[in-house]
Amino acid sequence: MGRITLDKVQKKFGEAEVIPPLDLTIEDGEFVVFVGPSGCGKSTLLRLIAGLEDVTNGEIRIDGNPATNLPPAKRGLAMVFQSYALYPHMSVRKNIAFPMKMAGMDQAEQDRRITKAAEALNLTDYLDRRPGQLSGGQRQRVAIGRAIVREPAAFLFDEPLSNLDAALRVGMRMEISELHAKLQTTMVYVTHDQVEAMTMADKIVVLRAGHIEQVGSPLELYHSPRNTFVASFIGSPKMNLLTGDIARSHDATTIGIRPEHLDVVERDGTFVGRVGVSEHLGSDTFFHVHIPQMEEPMTVRAGGEVGLRHGDTIHLHPQADKIHRFDAQGLRVA
Amino acid sequence: MATEHSRSSARLMIAPAVFVLLVWMLVPLIMTLYFSFADYRPLRATFETWIGFDNYASFLTSSSFLSSIGTTLWMVGSILMITIVGGVLLALLLDRPMFGQGIVRILVIAPFFVMPTVSALVWKNMFFNVDNGLFSYLFKFFGAQPFDFLSQLPLFSIVVIVAWQWLPFATLILLTAVQSLSSEQLEAAEMDGAPALSRFWYIILPHLSRAITVVILIQTIFLLSIFAEIFVTTNGAFGTRTLTYLVYQRVLESQNIGLGSAGGIIAVILANIVAIFLMRIVGKNLDN
Numbered sequence: 027m028g029r030i031t032l033d034k035v036q037k038k039f040g041e042a043e044v045i046p047p048l049d050l051t052i053e054d055g056e057f058v059v060f061v062g063p064s065g066c067g068k069s070t071l072l073r074l075i076a077g078l079e080d081v082t083n084g085e086i087r088i089d090g091n092p093a094t095n096l097p098p099a100k101r102g103l104a105m106v107f108q109s110y111a112l113y114p115h116m117s118v119r120k121n122i123a124f125p126m127k128m129a130g131m132d133q134a135e136q137d138r139r140i141t142k143a144a145e146a147l148n149l150t151d152y153l154d155r156r157p158g159q160l161s162g163g164q165r166q167r168v169a170i171g172r173a174i175v176r177e178p179a180a181f182l183f184d185e186p187l188s189n190l191d192a193a194l195r196v197g198m199r200m201e202i203s204e205l206h207a208k209l210q211t212t213m214v215y216v217t218h219d220q221v222e223a224m225t226m227a228d229k230i231v232v233l234r235a236g237h238i239e240q241v242g243s244p245l246e247l248y249h250s251p252r253n254t255f256v257a258s259f260i261g262s263p264k265m266n267l268l269t270g271d272i273a274r275s276h277d278a279t280t281i282g283i284r285p286e287h288l289d290v291v292e293r294d295g296t297f298v299g300r301v302g303v304s305e306h307l308g309s310d311t312f313f314h315v316h317i318p319q320m321e322e323p324m325t326v327r328a329g330g331e332v333g334l335r336h337g338d339t340i341h342l343h344p345q346a347d348k349i350h351r352f353d354a355q356g357l358r359v360a
Numbered sequence: 361m362a363t364e365h366s367r368s369s370a371r372l373m374i375a376p377a378v379f380v381l382l383v384w385m386l387v388p389l390i391m392t393l394y395f396s397f398a399d400y401r402p403l404r405a406t407f408e409t410w411i412g413f414d415n416y417a418s419f420l421t422s423s424s425f426l427s428s429i430g431t432t433l434w435m436v437g438s439i440l441m442i443t444i445v446g447g448v449l450l451a452l453l454l455d456r457p458m459f460g461q462g463i464v465r466i467l468v469i470a471p472f473f474v475m476p477t478v479s480a481l482v483w484k485n486m487f488f489n490v491d492n493g494l495f496s497y498l499f500k501f502f503g504a505q506p507f508d509f510l511s512q513l514p515l516f517s518i519v520v521i522v523a524w525q526w527l528p529f530a531t532l533i534l535l536t537a538v539q540s541l542s543s544e545q546l547e548a549a550e551m552d553g554a555p556a557l558s559r560f561w562y563i564i565l566p567h568l569s570r571a572i573t574v575v576i577l578i579q580t581i582f583l584l585s586i587f588a589e590i591f592v593t594t595n596g597a598f599g600t601r602t603l604t605y606l607v608y609q610r611v612l613e614s615q616n617i618g619l620g621s622a623g624g625i626i627a628v629i630l631a632n633i634v635a636i637f638l639m640r641i642v643g644k645n646l647d648n
Contacts, residue, residue, distance in 0.1 A: 097550075098551045103551070105548070105551045107544045107547070107548055109542060111542065111548035112548075113563060124552050124562070125552035128553040128554045128558060172552070176552075
């Protein structure tokens with residue numbers, strides 16, 4: 027079981043309020059991702075749940091039991107750190123065994139769990155090596171192994187993939203998702219990468235300056251972002267946000283159109299502009315289009331092979347039902 | 361240092377320094393070797409250039425040799441114990457954020473800057489002195505008899521003085537090691553359910569092991585040649601005669617330069633054996 031409830035949890039460092047009072051419920055078995063730009067308080071929130079930071083006000087409950095003043099070890103949570111935080115002088119086996127040794131578990135049970143975790147994580151051949159002799163991905167797996175063997179109520183991940191290279195990151199993303207599908211344990215995952223959030227989460231919590239901007243499933247956030255911040259944070263490349271006459275014609279202060287919802291047409295487009303930088307990804311091409319009435323260039327997704335070059339004139343037409351409208355406060359207009 | 365040309369000019373430029381160092385080291389060593397095979401007692405006007413290994417034999421067989429070895433080991437060992445244990449504790453303490461951290465750190469390191477002779481004199485006259493020492497006042501304050509440290513516990517007193525001087529060095533090296541420990545490792549251990557004492561034992565101490573071996577190596581080399589502290593306080597009496605001090609006594613007090621030189625060479629050999637062992641241990645420790 028791993029249902030975590032935050033009730034008006036607040037965190038101040040001296041006078042600075044990092045997390046204003048905040049309510050959140052993480053259901054048992056859910057994969058929840060905290061996402062936001064750096065400095066938004068997402069790591070602090072995770073550390074509050076872990077017990078590595080003291081809560082200034084409010085209450086944390088794990089499975090209905092108050093945990094606000096419990097020391098980290100007593101909360102039944104396991105954490106995977108950004109730097110992996112492996113113990114460099116211990117072998118992989120001893121690293122994984124450490125939490126069980128601290129809990130005073132008997133040797134046979136320890137060995138059984140180590141073998142099981144090592145098989146699940148492809149670490150069997152490396153059990154007697156030191157962390158220093160492993161690659162980044164293997165170290166990551168050892169850190170996860172150390173978390174698994176405790177059979178915790180929930181896993182906490184603090185930007186675990188940010189030290190890996192791009193290819194490995196995709197692989198580890200899959201492995202963590204697989205692990206979640208297999209264990210069905212609650213996982214709380216912190217990242218600044220919206221791609222990780224979109225691909226892994228059951229539920230995304232978007233944070234800005236300690237505030238929860240929106241909570242929802244990846245597709246909810248994609249299809250109906252509650253405000254312009256979420257709209258521009260979720261989705262890659264970013265949503266185009268337009269103001270001025272074009273927005274007024276839709277009865278809004280700001281309208282948002284995602285690059286994939288702009289069609290390239292032959293003539294008579296809503297927007298006419300010049301092609302600037304184009305990014306060819308093979309499957310897609312992203313054009314940065316300069317439109318005379320607008321300061322910012324618009325991003326457009328087109329097919330892989332579109333015969334447009336730098337400086338060419340382009341006609342664009344937005345898909346009418348995919349336009350997001352926001353009011354003067356930046357909130358979504360239904 | 362890439363090209364042939366820059367390599368040869370580099371050699372040329374360090375040559376004078378190497379030459380001076382060699383002369384500085386080799387001349388005294390060769391003279392000591394030369395004297396160690398001679399019967400040279402200036403006050404009796406004796407000088408016989410070659411008497412074979414007689415000096416070595418009489419130095420090694422004298423009863424004071426073995427006892428001086430024992431004293432040396434005892435002294436170096438207990439100073440190492442005090443400085444390492446105390447240094448680890450002080451380093452952990454100083455690593456904590458506190459008010460006036462900068463000043464406290466400078467104060468802790470200060471004893472290292474006091475010259476050995478001076479610190480020995482200060483301890484002898486201001487702390488250990490039976491009539492006016494601070495410890496005597498303290499004993500009297502609690503209604504006890506003043507205690508004459510230097511004649512009752514001479515070896516212990518010298519250990520205290522030297523440990524006081526070297527504690528800052530150990531603290532300094534160990535403090536930098538403590539500071540280099542990543543806080544995430546300690547947090548991970550905390551999450552893993554390790555209480556403070558286990559965190560110290562399983563995480564902090566292994567992390568410090570390299571720094572500790574380095575401290576042991578450097579301190580042993582310097583502590584084997586403790587002299588000023590013994591000279592100023594007990595003059596080698598009451599069982600405080602170390603090997604270094606014995607050599608000094610043979611040369612200057614007995615005016616037997618040949619015997620003293622032989623003792624010096626023996627001391628060099630023993631110190632090198634110790635150094636080789638220590639280097640092995642350090643090397644092993646630095647490898648993994």
